Every structure is written in structure tokens, then in C-alpha cells.
Amino acid sequence: MVVVGLKPAQPNLAAAVRRLLPTEATSAAPALDDATGFGAWLRRRVLPTAAERLGLKRFAADLQLLDRSMEHLAAQKLGYGVVGLVFPTFLTGLLTLAGLRPPVAIPLAVGLVLGGVFFFLPDAVVRREAASARASLRRATGAYIDLVALERLADAGSTEALDRAAAVSESPEFARIRDALLRAQLAGRPAWTGLSELAERTGVIELADVADVMAVAGRDGAAVYSTLRARAASLRTQLLTGEIGDANAASEHMVIPVSLLGMCFMALIAYPAFVRILFG
Template sequence: MNGWLILLAGAMTGVGVALLVGTLVPTHPDLHAAMARLDPRAVEVDAFDPSGRHPRLDRVRRRVLPPLVEALGLRRFAADLHVVAQTAEDLAVRKVAYALAGLAAPVLLAVVLGATGVVLPGVVPALLGVVLAGLLFFVPDADLHRRASTAREDLRRAASVYLELVALERAADAGTNEALDRAANIGTSREFVQIRDALFSAHLAGQPPWQGLADLGAANGVPEFGDLADITRTAGESGAAIYASLRARASSLRTQLLTAATAKANAASEHMVVPVAMLGLTFMVLLAYPAFARILYG
């Protein structure tokens, strides 16, 4: 039984390590992947290049991962994956690696205990492995949701700043297209790089710049860029004055961000009530224990 457990643990550990190494090995993206990054509507990027330094590994990933993605239904995370610059194949690898790690951990523990003389029934590590694998299988989903929420908050902050910059450019008598381009070139953060890429992608496609902003908001799940696109579309198509509208939308967005930050801070403060109360109760018990012990035991 111990020999079987050792072989099973080694096999699962090897598969997990191979999957992790496969995701960490750098590859050379082709022209298709580079152009897809400029398109905010592209939620999937072909990250497997058969001309890389590991063609066999890339070939295996091409054959295994796409069917696995379809079987697990990971396309539903397209917006979250796009906002964190990952693919469904990356998520599939993480989920499988976490599940294999959870499946192998109890087996490895049983092997270690067996080496010390404590023999567990074979069904115990098997059941624990299945339960732990099932739990860890969903950990990448929760982590993806958390990172996507953080990325969207950063994009909303960037949208608020971008609205103000566009309004200032319009106040300086810049045209709509010129105002959008100038405002996007001011920022140097990752979010402003995405805005510039969206504008450049719209320019390459022969579309107006506000269409690129609308596509950026739709692809990342940030409707604030869609609002900006609607406002600038009005100015671009009918020549309407949009300075007041831009400032009002920026002010409204700042208020929403401030309200959300305040609610998050209040929730964090409420979560600290229980630990602080437990700490105070423990301190009172430590102070009162000598007196109670003297009364009870003389």
C-alpha cells in the first residue's frame, strides 16, 4: 500500500510541476497575438507559439487546453480574464494545478506518516485528497474575481481622471479627437496605456476614437468608458458643447468612488470588532484567573 501511495504521489506531483512550468516558461508571441492585444474587443489571445523554444510543450498545450477550457466552461470569465490580461487557458492550467496539489497533499502526508511508523488506511488520504482538490479547484476563480475587481476599480479611477483631462483639453479649444488623444498621452499608468491602445486600435480600424473607448469599456466591464464615449460622440457628430457634461460625469464618478471606498473602510472596521472584542475578553480572563483560582482552590 505504501508503495502504491508513493507512486501515486510522485505521478501527481510530476504532473502538477509540469503544468506550472509550462505556464511560467516564456514564449515568443507571434504577430497575431501582438495585434490582438491592441483590440480591446479581443478577449482571448493566442499565447501558444509553436515556433518557440519548446515546440513539443506548446503542441501538447494546444491539444489539451482548448478542449479543457470548453469542458470547464471558462469562456464565461472572458471579461475578468481580459481586464487582468490573462487567457482562459491560463485559468485552466491554474485550476488543474491547484486540484492536483490538493489531491497530492494528503497522499504525501500519508507517505510521511508511514515513514514515521503511523500507517493510515488508504481510504483516508483518498477521501481527503478528493475533498481538498474540489475546494482548491475553485480557488483560482475567487482569486480571478478579486484581481478583476481591483483592476476595474483602477480603471474607474483612471476614467475619472481622463474625464477631467478631456474636459480641460476641450476648454482649451481642442477638437474632440484631439482632446481624447492629448488627454490619453498625459498619463503613464497601465490604465492610460490601455486607453491609448484602444484609441490607436480604433484609428487602425478606421473608426472614431469614441468607438475605441466604448469597446474598451465593454471588454473590461467598465461602463464609465461607455459614458465617455457617448458624451464625446455627441460632440463629434453634432458639435455640441460637452465641457459641462464631462465635468459633471467626472464629479459623479468621483463621488461613486469615494462612496465605495468609504463603504469598504466601514466594512473593514466592522470586521475588526470581533478580533478586538476577543482580545479584550482574553485580557480580562488573564487578569481574573488568579483571583478565581485562589477562591476555588484556596
């Protein structure tokens, strides 16, 4: 497993081309994979069925935000579950070789518990990573709205303003926005439809707001500088409020360790007195 993990993966040209296609074509395109072998059989036959049976469509938005597939999550869940199920038995075998013979029920019970915990562990990891990625994309969206407003102030057209603002940074969030704009342009649609699709895929509704504003500007030629700056200011206020809430929650969580530390310190001070009173 270590050797397979360290082996460089061969790029899949079909998957790379499908990324540049519209969302409808991407969902309808067949998964072309000419590879052969056990791994290819798992990817084509077992993992899609497992993803459907496990109901992993509920993670579709989070997985698209992380550029992962439901089959990848299904492989993680099954692999982690098998590891958690087998590890206690493997450890029991080592103890048996060392001369210890624990009861058979212990590895079975521990294996079932660990298998269940490890099976649901990738779900929590995906939710946490998706929440972090969504927050990063939302912060980048705030900066992007300001840049689009400045481009509009410089008399740039709607499409030109969106493209120029997205080309300012090389961060992954801006790269995702550029990919969405490029997809829309290659499909022969207005650039702001790419932002709407990206907002739908990632759950960052602020991108849809920018798309709506720029659509109005593109159709009617409306002046949207003030509207964009107001949206950016509102988004920054929301982000600041969320960060303040997270900081307050972290401060409240620190109350318990500090209280336990104080109780341990008081017990350490009072211990000699209690020993003297109880035992003379």
C-alpha cells in the same frame, strides 16, 4: 516546474498583432501557434476543451480586464486541483518512510477536500484581482474625463482631445485606454468607439459615457465641457462613497478581534480568583 517558470518566455508575434485588431477580428482570428511539444499540444487541444467544459466564459470580462485567457485559467484550475489531490498522498508517503503508517482513508479524504478547494481557488483570485483592476481603471477614468474636458476647453477636436488626454500618463490604465483608441483608429473608426469597446470588455461603464459624450461632440460639434466635468465629479463622488463603505466595513470587522481580546484579558484577570474559589 521552477526551471520552466523562470525561463524567459518567447514572445508570440501573432498574439501581439491580434491585440491591435478590432474585437470582432480578435475573436474570429485563429490561435496561431507554431510551437511543438507537449506544452503546445496542451495549449492547442486540452486547455480549450477544458475551458469550454468548465464553463469559464462567465469569467470572460474579468479575464480580458487582466489580459489573461480562459485557457490560462483552465490550466491554473487543473494544476491546482491536481496539486491539492496529490499532496496528501505525497505527505503520507514521507510519513511511511519515517516509520508512521496513517490510515489510507485519511489521505484520500484530505486529498479530495484539498483538490476541491484548490480547484476553485483560481476563481476567487481572478474575481479579487479583476475587482481591484476595475477599481483602478475607474479611478483612472475619472482623471481621464477631467483631462479630456480640459483639452476640449483648449479648443481641441474630439479625437485630438481623447488622444492627448490618454498620452498624459504612463500608468497601465492609461496605456489600456491608448490601446483602445489605437485599435479604433487602425480599424478606420472614430476614436470613441474604442472607448465603447473597452467599456464593454472591462465592465467600466463610465468609459462608455465618455464615448457617448464625445460622439455627440464629434457629430454635432456640441460644447461638452460642462457635461464632462459633471460626469467626472459624479464619478469621484461614487468612488469616495465606495471607499467610505469599505472603510466602515473594515472597522466593523475589527470589532470581533477587539472583543475577543477583551474577553481573553478579563479571563486572565479572573483566573486566579476562580482557582482560589474552586480549589481553596
